[in-house]
Amino acid sequence: MPNPLPQDLAAATRAARQRLPADVRNRQILDAALAVFSERGFEAARMDDIAACAGLSKGGLYAHFRSKDKIFEALLRRALSPSDLDLAALWAASPDMRHFAQAFVNRIYDDLMRPEALAVQRLLVAEGTRIPHLTAQWQHDTVEALVAQLGRVLARGVAEGSCRAGVATRHPWLLLAPVAYQVLWQLVFGKVDAATLQLRRREHVALVRELLA
Amino acid sequence: MPNPLPQDLAAATRAARQRLPADVRNRQILDAALAVFSERGFEAARMDDIAACAGLSKGGLYAHFRSKDKIFEALLRRALSPSDLDLAALWAASPDMRHFAQAFVNRIYDDLMRPEALAVQRLLVAEGTRIPHLTAQWQHDTVEALVAQLGRVLARGVAEGSCRAGVATRHPWLLLAPVAYQVLWQLVFGKVDAATLQLRRREHVALVRELLA
């Protein structure tokens, strides 16, 4: 049995009375919860579905989490763990600004537009008020930190002459905006086919280059 | 009693057995529903709350809508009615590209970042799958139409020489991306203070100008 896809609702073969290590079960449950919560929303999500998707019985969930809310919180706590994105390293590894634009945009898309990441973002929009401490911490530790990092890298780029000063170097969030557009688009209109998304990503790269060239 | 704000949850004075014209009640109910659905989500929203917020009793709702789903659908049908934004007219009314950038961005922000509009967008993200026909129609009639409109206007601008050709004229969605960033930010992190939002709007204008100048 390879790693079961969390999306396969209830597809996991329920081997009889499997006793698994706690951490494995934990991961299975949170994977299942992400799938179900994201698809239905917190209230509409059924503990039965999460259980089935995680490969145990409803009651069994409660050996690992005390309540539906606790599962939700644990899920987002895991999902919102601080990112390890290091833009300075990325910049250092890039021969020039054009390469950096490419690498930077690729990394952002890979981080934010994976199905799991989109699922988390849907949850944040729909149910973020349930876990205000986690969103606030994520905002500060990850999102604003990313923009700040980007600002510092660009400032150095400008100083070094490898980067044209402009509205984007003064307000780096503008360089991130196109992913937000794509994310919001997918959250509202559903999955976009890979080819189209590839195009948008290239257009995003082009924008970054035009603004920083 | 002037028109009661839908946000005033349960503040509406419940005059005893008020019989109101159907269309007034209808609007009250949909206003109430927007507030409640957006704050709680579809499943967590209580018919009681919508009723209280609309100034009648739970049972009274059913004199106007057949079910919770019907209210939801009517709500989004009203909210997603096609926009009357006419970029060509806006362009025509603008003495130059700088003015157009300003007017364009202002209009977009006024449309998308009003509390009600954000509430609708939250609903679209959280519960859009309940009304796929409406989202699809809105995508086609409003969102893609807007991008197309913008493309045509910019193409004419390029032809007339009032607008520099570039990545933005080829891919006009990039000019809209910053609002998406702001919208997503507010959906995830909650309300942003007016001053900050004003700054972001100006930075957006600056971006448009830099790309099209």
Place this chain on the structure above:
Amino acid sequence: MPNPLPQDLAAATRAARQRLPADVRNRQILDAALAVFSERGFEAARMDDIAACAGLSKGGLYAHFRSKDKIFEALLRRALSPSDLDLAALWAASPDMRHFAQAFVNRIYDDLMRPEALAVQRLLVAEGTRIPHLTAQWQHDTVEALVAQLGRVLARGVAEGSCRAGVATRHPWLLLAPVAYQVLWQLVFGKVDAATLQLRRREHVALVRELLA
């Protein structure tokens, strides 16, 4: 339909969608609750049974009481309402001590050994810790007040010479003890036939007379 006996579990004819005055429903529910709680105990009592016995549906209970606990509390609050027993009046109305003994014992048995009263006492023993404030209040306002009343009456009787001073006039609770024996007997061993109970009551009267004569 005469007044339905609360013991007739689920025997009440469920007329379709009866809408009754709130206070009538309330009494029905508390009567039903007394029967069910007393027979099964709090935990083992089923809301379904109480509902059926009260003649409505399980959900319907919640229009009148917020929870099982609230029903229990309301039930005991009603049951433990202070007694209106006036021993001074009883004494005044008695031509002599022998008559008083008779009247007093009769009254006590009528109060404490009715099926409903026994049911309440069973609940007090089994579940009294759920409502400590109510038991404490009842202890003070009713039980200890009764003993104190009895003490005053007997003291006057001794002073007037109609009552022999003795251990019973000094410690009036001893005169009540035989009912406690009968109550405890029935709580532990179940219903006693009326004839036997009648005998015990007479023996109790005889004891009182012997102690006070």
Place this chain on the structure above:
Amino acid sequence: MPNPLPQDLAAATRAARQRLPADVRNRQILDAALAVFSERGFEAARMDDIAACAGLSKGGLYAHFRSKDKIFEALLRRALSPSDLDLAALWAASPDMRHFAQAFVNRIYDDLMRPEALAVQRLLVAEGTRIPHLTAQWQHDTVEALVAQLGRVLARGVAEGSCRAGVATRHPWLLLAPVAYQVLWQLVFGKVDAATLQLRRREHVALVRELLA
């Protein structure tokens, strides 16, 4: 580790995988069960709590008892084992009626008002219907036997002239009634302080003496 007190809920140090002689475990479990059942009632008692209180795990209980009901039955079977009270011997050992009164009352209180005995009586009131055969047997073999014994002793006392004939010699249960009062009082109102209880016991002795002197 000396024998852990059953009242020390969950205080027993859970030595890892202790294997104890079956009869020791059995006693521990029944002690624990008495504490938990009596405090909570049968339904509200948790197998987990009994297990913790007995110093093993929930599953471990099932190595000793087949079910919750079986524990309950075993508990009451042990608790209701016939008393060895021999009033004739007590009478024989008493120099006079006054001493007998004292000894008799002391013995009754020591039997019935120990915490464990009160716990059992609470269970009998609350849950006695679960084990009708045991209560019936106890009623016949112990309680009624005690009253009968007392009757015989008193009859002999009357015959010997050491005891005044009266209502108490004709209806010996009356001499037991004050303990019932005290028991019922503690079952309903909770623990009484030792000093007060001591007083009541003396008053009981005084009653017996007055009735038999």
Place this chain on the structure above:
DNA sequence: TATGAATGAGGCTTCATTCAT
């Protein structure tokens, strides 16, 4: 024997919906 994760039946409670008034 002992453990504790797992099961599954069942309880309390909620809530969309109905309907007598």
Place this chain on the structure above:
DNA sequence: AATGAATGAAGCCTCATTCAT
């Protein structure tokens, strides 16, 4: 049109019991 008591279908959660270890 409006009310709100009443219904009944779930849903979350608990817990006695089982069983792999």
